[in-house]
Amino acid sequence: MNKEKFASLFPIGSHLCREPMPSMSEMKKDMEILKKNGFNLIKLQENWAIDEPLEGYYDFSRYEELIEYAVELDMGVYLGLTCEQAPNWLWQKYPDCRMVGRNGVPVAYQAQTTLPADGKPGPCYDHPGAMSDQLRFIRKLVEVLGKYENIVVWNTWQEIAYWAEGLVGQHICYCENTLEHFRRWLMEKYGDLDNLNRTWKSRYMDWSYVLPDRLVGRTCLPNDIDWKYFMDNIQIAHVLKSREKAIKDTDPLKRPVFAHKGAPVIGSGADWTYARTQDFLGSSCYPAWGSGHGWDDVKQAPLIGREDALLAEMWDGVALKYDYIRSCNKKGAPIWAAEFQGGPVSTGFQYGRIPSRDEIRRWMLTAVGAGVTAISFWVTRAEIMAAEMNGFSLLDSEGDTTERIEEAGRVGEALNRHADLFANPSWGGASIAILVNEWNYQLCMSLAQGGENLPYSLRGWYRILWDASIPVDFIEASELNEDYIQEYNAIILPFPLSISEEIACKLKKYVQKGGNLISEACPGRLNDYGFANRGELSPVLRELFGVTQKSFKMVREPNGGKRWSPQERTWGEYLEAAMLEGMGAFEGMRLRANIYIETFECKQDSVPFLKYKDAIVGTVRKVDDGNAWLIGTFARHNGTAYRDSESRAFVLALLKECGIIPAYEGKLLLRKRIRGDKEAWLFTNPTGEDITESIDVRNIKHVEDLMGEELNIKDGFISLTVKGLDVRALVVNK
Numbered sequence: 152m153n154k155e156k157f158a159s160l161f162p163i164g165s166h167l168c169r170e171p172m173p174s175m176s177e178m179k180k181d182m183e184i185l186k187k188n189g190f191n192l193i194k195l196q197e198n199w200a201i202d203e204p205l206e207g208y209y210d211f212s213r214y215e216e217l218i219e220y221a222v223e224l225d226m227g228v229y230l231g232l233t234c235e236q237a238p239n240w241l242w243q244k245y246p247d248c249r250m251v252g253r254n255g256v257p258v259a260y261q262a263q264t265t266l267p268a269d270g271k272p273g274p275c276y277d278h279p280g281a282m283s284d285q286l287r288f289i290r291k292l293v294e295v296l297g298k299y300e301n302i303v304v305w306n307t308w309q310e311i312a313y314w315a316e317g318l319v320g321q322h323i324c325y326c327e328n329t330l331e332h333f334r335r336w337l338m339e340k341y342g343d344l345d346n347l348n349r350t351w352k353s354r355y356m357d358w359s360y361v362l363p364d365r366l367v368g369r370t371c372l373p374n375d376i377d378w379k380y381f382m383d384n385i386q387i388a389h390v391l392k393s394r395e396k397a398i399k400d401t402d403p404l405k406r407p408v409f410a411h412k413g414a415p416v417i418g419s420g421a422d423w424t425y426a427r428t429q430d431f432l433g434s435s436c437y438p439a440w441g442s443g444h445g446w447d448d449v450k451q452a453p454l455i456g457r458e459d460a461l462l463a464e465m466w467d468g469v470a471l472k473y474d475y476i477r478s479c480n481k482k483g484a485p486i487w488a489a490e491f492q493g494g495p496v497s498t499g500f501q502y503g504r505i506p507s508r509d510e511i512r513r514w515m516l517t518a519v520g521a522g523v524t525a526i527s528f529w530v531t532r533a534e535i536m537a538a539e540m541n542g543f544s545l546l547d548s549e550g551d552t553t554e555r556i557e558e559a560g561r562v563g564e565a566l567n568r569h570a571d572l573f574a575n576p577s578w579g580g581a582s583i584a585i586l587v588n589e590w591n592y593q594l595c596m597s598l599a600q601g602g603e604n605l606p607y608s609l610r611g612w613y614r615i616l617w618d619a620s621i622p623v624d625f626i627e628a629s630e631l632n633e634d635y636i637q638e639y640n641a642i643i644l645p646f647p648l649s650i651s652e653e654i655a656c657k658l659k660k661y662v663q664k665g666g667n668l669i670s671e672a673c674p675g676r677l678n679d680y681g682f683a684n685r686g687e688l689s690p691v692l693r694e695l696f697g698v699t700q701k702s703f704k705m706v707r708e709p710n711g712g713k714r715w716s717p718q719e720r721t722w723g724e725y726l727e728a729a730m731l732e733g734m735g736a737f738e739g740m741r742l743r744a745n746i747y748i749e750t751f752e753c754k755q756d757s758v759p760f761l762k763y764k765d766a767i768v769g770t771v772r773k774v775d776d777g778n779a780w781l782i783g784t785f786a787r788h789n790g791t792a793y794r795d796s797e798s799r800a801f802v803l804a805l806l807k808e809c810g811i812i813p814a815y816e817g818k819l820l821l822r823k824r825i826r827g828d829k830e831a832w833l834f835t836n837p838t839g840e841d842i843t844e845s846i847d848v849r850n851i852k853h854v855e856d857l858m859g860e861e862l863n864i865k866d867g868f869i870s871l872t873v874k875g876l877d878v879r880a881l882v883v884n885k
Contacts, residue, residue, distance in 0.1 A: 152191070153300035154406055157227045161574040162303070162525035163563030164192025164229055165493065165545055168532065169265050172213065179220050181531045184551055186224045188560030191567070193221055194229040194527050196309065198265060200238040203288055211295050218299045229527060230296065231306035232394065234285050236262040236270025241284060248278040250315070250324040253365045257326075258319050266538050272313035276390045277328035286397045293401040304406060306489065307394035310413035310435060311387065311425055324382075325365065332389075333381050334358050340377075350680060371597040373680040380593045383421045391428040409433055411489035415475040418606035420589030422479040423627040433487030434476045435529070437543075438468035438514050439503055440496050446607060446714040447791045458839040461510075461876045465517050465835065466617050471610065473521035478584075478625035482635075483576050485524045491515075493528035493555065497542025508558040509877065512858075515562045516878035520822035520833040522578040528559060565857050569882050572826050579823030579830075581622040582640045583811050585612055586647075586658075588628040590679045594649040597681070600717055601648065604746065604785070607715075608645040608671065611790025615802055618837065620813040620820040631657035637664050641809040644670035646785060651679040655691035662695065665776035667809035670696070672749045672783045673703075696781040697757030697772040701750045706784070708745075709793050715746065731768050731784065733801060734760050736808065742786055742801040743793060744768075749783035780805065817844045819873055831857070832881045836873040843872040846881070853884040 165185055167178055182193060195214055203209050218228050241248065242261050249257040250272055262270035276282045296302060315323040337358075341347040344355055351373040355361050363378035364370050395408045411433035415422050426432035442455050442463040449459035477486045492514070496503035506514075515526060533541045533548040541548055545556040566573045587609075595601040609625075616623045626636060631654065636642070642661060647670055655675060662668050674696075675689020686693060687700045706726045708716055719725055726748055733740035737760050750766040753759060761769025761782065768783040789798050806812075815821035815834075819842055824831040836842050848854050849867030856862055857880035863870045873879045 152222070152225050152227050154303050154404060157191070157301075157303040159570060159574070160191055161563065161566040161570045162192045162227065162229070162527065163190050163559070163566065164194055164227070164527040165190060165531040166194040166196065166490065166527065166529045167217065169196055169530070171264075171535075173532065173535070175213070175216060177532070178217060181546065182217070182220060182224060182226065184546065184556070185531060186226060188556050189564040189567075190226070190560060192227045192229055192303070192527060193217070194231060196231045196233055196265070197292065198233045198236050199285070199288055200236045200262070200270070202292070203238055206240045206244070209291055209295070211292065214296060218296065218301065222299070222301050227301050227303040228299070229304050229306065230302055231309050232289065232292075233265060233269050233309055234289070234394070235273030236265055237274050237281075237285075241274060241281060245274075245278055245280045247326070248274040248281040249326070250275045250313075251326040252315070252319065252321040252323055253325060253367065254321060255325065258315075258323065260319055266536050268314055268318055269309050271318060272315045272323055275324045275326050275329060276393070277324070277326065277332050277386065279328070282393065286393060289394060289397040290401045293398050297402045297404065300404065302406065305398050305402070305408045306410060307391060307398065307408060307429065308410040310490075311391070311410055312413060324386075325363070329386060330362065332386060333363065333378065334361055336381055336385050337361060337377065352682070369597050369599050369602070371594060371599070371681045375597050376590070376593050376681055379597065380589065383419070383593070384424045384589065388424050388428050391425060395429050407431070407485070409487060411435060411487065412476070415472055415479070417471070417475060418587065418595070418609050419592045420587045420627040420629065422476065423587075423629065426480045426484070431480050431484035431487070432476060433489035434472055435490035436469060436472060436488050436514070436518065437492040437496060438464035439492060439506065439510075441468070443467050444607060444610065444791065446603075448794055458876065462837055465513065465837070465876070466614060467610065469514055469517040470521050470617060471613050473518050473523050474613070474623065475625055477522040477578060479627070485576065486522045488518050488523050488526040490529040491518070491526050492543065493530060493545040493559065494533065494543045497534065497539050499538065502542070506555055508554040511555045511558045512562050513876065513878050515559065516833060516880055517835065519566065519573060519824070519831075519880075520835070520878070522576065522824070524574055524576060526563070562858070565859070569829070569831070569857070572824055572829050572831055572882070575826060577824040577826040579622060579825045581624045583616065583621060583643065583806070584624040584626045584636070584639045585609055585643045585645060586628060587625050588647070588650065588654065590628070590651065591647060591649045594677060594679070594681055595646070604715065605646040605648070607791070608785055608787050611787030611792075612643050612645055614790040615787065615799060617820065618799075619803055620815045621806070621811060622814055622822060628654045628657075631661065636661055637666060639666060641667040641669055641806065641811055644668060644674060645787065646671055647674040649677040649679055649681070650675040650689055650692070652689065652691050655689045655695070659691060659695045659774070662777035662779050663775040667778045667780065669780045669805065669809065670782065671785050671787070672747050674781070695772070695774060695779050696770060697755035697779075698751035698753055698770055698781060701752045701766065703747060703749050705746065706744045706748045709743075712793070714792055715788070729763060730797070732762050734762055737761065737801065737804060740801045740804060741797045742782075742784075743789045743795060743798045744784040745788040746785045747783075751781070751783060778809070780809075818842050819844055828885045830883050830885065832883060833878055834871065834873050834880070835878050836875055839875040841872055841874050843870060845869070846871045848883065851883045851885060855882050856880070857882055
């Protein structure tokens with residue numbers, strides 16, 4: 152199988168093994184089982200420490216044998232790098248290539264195997280010698296293995312991150328090479344020390360004095376915000392780009408190069424940065440590793456219920472993650488589920504449930520509904536390492552089949568019958584987007600008690616849209632210059648605590664050209680460097696919304712809850728829990744107040760639509776061809792916490808005022824994949840009971856069930872039954 156042949160297929164694959172490798176005969180047998188079940192791809196994970204155990208001595212023979220056997224089976228190969236697991240000779244050759252912690256002490260750990268964490272955090276590749284040897288190794292690997300045409304894709308970083316806080320106990324890297332890299336970036340950003348000092352409110356007299364803040368905890372100082380932005384968006388991106396270039400320069404067939412995340416960081420824009428260092432960005436997906444966030448309603452009972460858990464796995468564990476990854480990629484890029492859960496999550500003595508046939512199908516089709524164009528399972532045969540013993544796999548430790556590998560293969564074969572639709576970017580589109588602002592994220596992560604609220608707000612907005620069958624995109628603030636943003640009827644501004652005036656001006660332009668901007672409370676209370684704006688609102692946004700702030704106070708959670716509320720220091724910090732009252736077009740409707748209640752005085756031609764007692768809490772202002780909506784609370788925390796039907800109805804009514812309507816009216820939820828005249832309609836049943844609904848296909852030339860189930864068609868309508876907590880897909884030709 153060569154790359155041209157593979158390009159016409161939906162890649163359905165599995166990771167063959169990790170170090171230590173089983174015997175070659177065992178791996179070849181597992182490849183045969185994968186092929187028998189309809190898989191067309193295997194993933195091989197190379198390990199630098201294993202493949203160059205002595206400097207200049209390379210051994211890629213095991214990969215070559217497996218790749219050649221894949222040729223015999225007509226299977227493609229997905230080859231991933233593991234450069235964080237560096238060989239021991241590198242550490243001896245460059246003792247100063249170790250990452251340095253916040254405390255100034257070099258990290259002692261050097262990985263001897265892929266567990267834990269694929270060798271992370273690894274050496275510091277700001278060290279010129281370590282970077283040079285890494286790139287030399289990558290070029291040699293590609294030179295040797297690149298001759299095989301059935302290698303169809305390269306992966307430069309398995310689950311991009313350092314994970315240092317969890318693995319070595321503190322943030323990294325404070326070595327001199329990285330600090331110098333940081334200063335070079337600051338010089339490029341600010342131009343000179345005078346500009347940096349004006350922005351930071353500092354008085355550095357020499358660039359060598361400029362340092363990140365090393366205090367343990369969250370300081371929310373300008374140098375701290377810049378430092379964290381640099382590490383997430385500049386330092387890591389530099390490593391990614393260097394690896395990508397080494398592969399591209401060496402590979403004679405110029406195959407695609409990508410990397411993948413363990414999971415997208417909801418609320419952060421760094422994934423947009425990473426996607427632009429590669430051909431595309433993918434993500435792992437382990438839906439049964441958890442069931443939502445600790446603040447969610449479903450987490451409040453001692454034991455999470457079956458239906459709540461399975462629903463959370465669908466919307467939060469799969470759909471949200473791949474909608475986010477799809478959105479951060481360049482338009483028209485593939486979307487890879489680069490590691491997909493194939494068996495029970497196993498960590499130490501904690502052994503998770505074994506996924507059923509139905510769960511495998513549900514996860515796969517939910518991912519496809521979010522735009523995924525390839526799925527590669529982790530892992531084929533049960534893990535042998537103690538830390539993940541007998542976990543994650545499509546196959547058990549012994550035996551030639553399981554119901555989960557059979558179902559994964561069955562779904563994969565069905566997708567490949569329509570590979571023209573599913574193997575290509577064919578997302579059906581959205582009329583609403585949620586704004587992601589990396590600078591706001593970095594500030595919130597640096598602010599005491601602020602870190603979880605921003606991503607929680609995004610999750611809440613996403614949940615109500617998913618529940619309402621309203622497809623959604625995420626857009627990063629850096630893309631507000633793009634013409635395509637005017638295609639969105641509305642853009643949501645969640646938890647906009649910090650915002651630059653530059654971004655505010657771009658949002659104003661979006662509104663003037665006909666868009667609806669829906670902002671939660673305190674837009675631009677802080678500027679992008681953590682300093683409070685006078686008037687407690689962004690100057691540009693204050694003018695856009697046509698308001699001044701009148702009052703600002705914390706509000707209690709319902710029934711004395713303490714999910715996100717800090718303990719009050721003294722009397723009078725909190726307002727009592729409240730439902731806000733609609734006005735005008737929203738008369739008789741109510742919305743729950745969360746975290747803060749911010750009240751306003753209307754200026755210019757701003758019109759109130761929401762009140763707290765007699766005070767104005769929500770306003771709308773028509774600006775040229777668009778509308779600027781301001782809600783003086785964090786409305787969507789109760790998308791997942793303290794959920795109530797009144798708040799949901801209010802938000803849906805607001806969205807309707809902005810021209811946002813569901814893609815499908817019914818109890819089932821609908822997502823679409825569209826390519827020319829061919830479409831996939833993926834119907835999700837979010838309840839525990841079977842649902843039957845009538846689907847209009849009067850204008851459809853041909854319709855079939857993706858999985859081959861019989862369709863009951865009468866007078867141009869299908870009576871479609873979707874089992875509880877399941878997904879069913881129709882493929883239609885118009």
